[in-house]
Amino acid sequence: MKAVHRIYLLALCLALLAPFAHAAGLADKVQEHTLKNGMKLLMVERHTSPTVAAWIRFKVGSADERSDERGLAHLLEHMLFKGTKTLGTTDYAAEKPLLDKIEQTAQLLMLEKAKREKGDQAKINQLKKELDSLEKDAEKYVVKEEFAQIYARNGGSGYNAFTSKDGTTYLINMPANKMELWAAIESDRMKNAVLREFYTERDVVMEERRRSYDTEPEGELWENFLATAFVAHPFGQPTIGWMSDIENLSRNKAETFLHKYYAPNNAIVAVVGDIDPQRIITLVEKYFGVIAPGTPVGPVAVEEPRQRGEKRIEVLADAEPQLMIGFHKPTLPAADDYVFDVIDMLLADGRTSRLYKKMVVEKQLVTDVSSFTAPGSRYPNLFVIAATPRAPHTVQEVESAIYEELERLKKEPVTERELQQILNKLEFEESRQMLSNGGLARNLTEYEATAGTWRYLIEHRQRVAAVTPADVARVAQKYLVRENRTIGVITKQEVAK
The missing domain is CATH 3.30.830.10 (Metalloenzyme, LuxS/M16 peptidase-like)
Structure with missing residues (x-):
């Protein structure tokens, strides 16, 4: 065998073995830290590039919703991109009274529509008109996608989120020297999220449901398949919610769910990359340590009864x-x-x-x-x-x-x-x-x-x-x-x- 071939083979073997060596040594590389408010921090120091992946996982998903909350975890995934009291708005003090009026009007509209054929159609039309007008007034205070803009300007990439039956996750890749910016933004979102444009975004989710499930045979099969397999356990309910569920979600209900569960004691944070773990602990303690814990997500009590036939x-x-x-x-x-x-x-x-x-x-x-x-x-x-x-x-x-x-x-x-x-x-x-x-x-x-x-x-x-x-x-x-x-x-x- 020629020398160059031996060198190439050795390099190839080392490359293939490297991942296995990493997996074997993971127990020594993961560093843990738990804040007094219950937030769990997991860190892995890797200096292969000057970047960091930061993931926040909330231990609350669609399986944790009550029957009148179906679709809330998924809708909140959308809403938590809308900003806080300082981000996503030009003037929160002026915006808040409008948001309150929007909620009052939307509640009245949902109440009247819930009467079905007994509802007053003229009243429904008038409330719809008022709601549209209020939402247009509130738009002048909204700064669209400000989280994403700040991250992009500072080298962030892959900014995203996803919701499942088990939990909700927010993720971003950042330059290693921008981790304090990440801590400031994400702690602000955990403390001060504002669910602005709620009913506009609810319409977006309803359209998502129509496009991906109601008019898509594969999506319709999957939903009905799960609903048939699980007659009692919430695993049988769609993460996005049934259409009538989404139509009856309110900002008040979403805020209650948010403040109850999207809190440090239900959060797991992983920071992996070019980091100094002690510095990350200091940053996380500084920005997240002052946030009060929420209500622990309890286990789902209902058990799926044993199936006794095809x-x-x-x-x-x-x-x-x-x-x-x-x-x-x-x-x-x-x-x-x-x-x-x-x-x-x-x-x-x-x-x-x-x-x-x-x-x-x-x-x-x-x-x-x-x-x-x-x-x-x-x-x-x-x-x-x-x-x-x-x-x-x-x-x-x-x-x-x-x-x-x-x-x-x-x-x-x-x-x-x-x-x-x-x-x-x-x-x-x-x-x-x-x-x-x-x-x-x-x-x-x-x-x-x-x-x-x-x-x-x-x-x-x-x-x-x-x-x-x-x-x-x-x-x-x-x-x-x-x-x-x-x-x-x-x-x-x-x-x-």
Whole structure:
């Protein structure tokens, strides 16, 4: 072998081994600090570039909403970009009386509309007119996207947020020398958020719902699939809320939810990158330490009753057929959840997986097939298999083929070679996710919130490595059964000629 080739091979090996070395040493690299008000700070010092990923995860999501609050967590995700008493406004003292009048008018409008056919249409029209006028008056005080503008001017990138069943996260990548600006902005948002343009933004969310769910067959299937699978637990309700839920959300209700839960004791902050941890602690204590804690997010008390028979949901649409099959399962850190991680990768992770080889390559029954856990992780959830039939094959053919593969799991032991391949892929994927500052920050906040500790990242592969062929067969026999499954399909609707 030529010297240059040996050098190249050595460099390649070192590059491939670097992520695994990082994963192995994560326990020593994560530094923790908890403020007196309960906010949890996780830090990882990495000097590969002069940048920092800063993620704030609030442990409140759509699963924590009451029936009259559905959609609030998602709407608040939008609203918390609107500013504070000092940002997003030219004159808050002059703006506030208008915001109060807007709320009074909107409450009266919602009250009258709630009477349905008994409502006074003339009164409704007049209140709508008043609300539109007040909102136009309030617009003159609004500074659009001021958070985003300040971050952009100071080198920030990737400024975003997302809401799930489990929580709400705000994220930004910043130059390392701008972390005090981040602390000032985010602490101000936590203390002094103003839900301006509330009803305008509520209309935006309603349009989002129409576009992504009400007129989108795949979205409609997913919502109805979850609502069918979960009859009691809030995992069955859409994160965005049903349309009538959104229509009845008020600013007062949103502010109550905000002040109750979006507080330090429900927040996990991860700061990863070119940092001095002690300086970050000082900054966080200075800006966030003075904020009072809110109400701890309590556990959802309701438990989904055991399913005792197959459920089916069909969506008729002018769209190609789709199939979803979901099985109720436990969540992390239950031992069987790790077995499902193995089953997931065995069945549908990549071109070498069982379902892909059998259904895409050999039988050509489907154009794609996947599996995943949904819709959240804090409570027992679903193991879902999704597939798109390839014409002229039918949903029924695809469903039968999937059940054949599930029966194999119950009867034929998984080979040691398959288990080792899964571990290799898992180690590579987990390490790849931690290469970026943002990927590591996301994992730290995600598992601290859902598993109760970020150390799940370290323990996960060890627990998966302990899964045996007998475990796979036992779990398949226990959970992947007819009485525990929910099936959702899109059936192509024939257009009348």
